[in-house]
Amino acid sequence: MTSKHVSLTHHDAEFAATLLGELGDAYADAYGVEPGDEKTAAFRRRAEKQFARPGFALVTARAGSRLVGFAFGYTLPAGDTHWWGGVQPEPTVEFLEETGSRTWVLSEIEVRRAWQAKGVGRALHDEVLGARGEERATLATGPDAAAQPVYESWGWQRVGRIPGDEGDYYSAYDLFVLELPVSR
Template identity: 35%
Template sequence: MTFEHFTAAQARDLRRTVEDIYRRSYTDAIASGDPFDSPAEFMRRFDAYTDPARDRTFELVVAYVDGVPAGQSWGWPLPPGAAWWNGLRLDDGDHEEFTAETGDRTFALSEIMVCAEHTGRGLARALHDELLRGRSEQRATLLVEPDNERAYARYRKWGWYRVGWLRPSWEDAPRFDVLMHDLPL
């Protein structure tokens, strides 16, 4: 297994690879017919994440097994006024203080996915650690569907904890639990 890191501009050049990994990772979600999980909607979100007009330091990590893309993970530091927190319902605490971003306080881990033929081999954890290793932010956040028991259990095992929930502004977006992890790992 090897990893390569890419910037937003480089990730845009890997668009076909990103979509291929998505299709090979989310076969059940795609088959469900949920519009949010369609490859077209997924790639629309990916294009927004890597839009050159946005001021964010996007990072994509692609994992290769025997030279073939087998998984990917990406994220970015949240800028001041980050839309990421829109609609957040905290379980406890001061909302204003919790969501105050400086551009180097919180890293948003947006995606981790492993192609179906490579699951169960520790690749998701390796992608997680590769993306978060060496981050300078104080904490990381991610969103997980509450009924995704497999992912949820792994995140908890890896040190993530729930702080609340939100529904992103993306069309047809489900409700997600908001998880946090203190950095460095």
Template identity: 40%
Template structure:
């Protein structure tokens, strides 16, 4: 599929979470269908969706092509009490990990349905989500084993600052950061 001439990029926040929850889960189910990962199941992923949607500053962009959902990205700012950086190795210096609630936006999910992959949709969704953010940087966690994904993010300007297994059952992830200012 070639790039859609025009994606309709809709912004959602915390108050919209209940209205978009099933859409987020349905797109996730399609994207992760057949993936052998205990964290990829609908019930397990729903816990992540609910966690992120409840966070202060939650923001989401869903892209549509002629009314059909293409994909989405969402996240929220890291709070001053975050443990995001705690398990990153090598350990990062305190000035880097100090959070204020408005310093770093954590991009939790970015996914695009198969028919719209390699069309530029992921970048457009990403940029729409982050384009009006006030934070100085964005962070994300990418599977260490998924070289193509990491290379894609590096092409967008992200740099790897370490590796982490943030919770029991999680795979080895690369902690990546992109300066927004």
């Protein structure tokens, strides 16, 4: 099976909330953990908060009725944002400026293990970002995340590292940026 065997669908925040259970199950499968473990519970807490953020968008990938992957994110608000706080090396003031329509955060992109390396992640990536009107997108990964070379092959550029907050999964995160629009 390849990405040609999946259907991609856009959803708003209200509908995304109704899919939280399915999203959590797919997330757990993508990481090879149990749906009720702490990593999945933390995902669910983050997702619920992000559903309420401006510019939220979700794209799901389904093979028949089975959710095999998803990608979602939101737009950074105008003014000073927590997102860029403490990034090293420190970028220019212009780089850090947020207008409320400049940067979209690709918060999650997850694919069930049986569907990984089959083009589903790339299809989700291009679909969710191809619909955005912002100037750029950003994402954060753990410093040694296996996905980093994949993101770089898709055109993302590492811009620095930020410290994690108390209770975060990683003590630091690498930030990446991609200029938009992305062709689909």
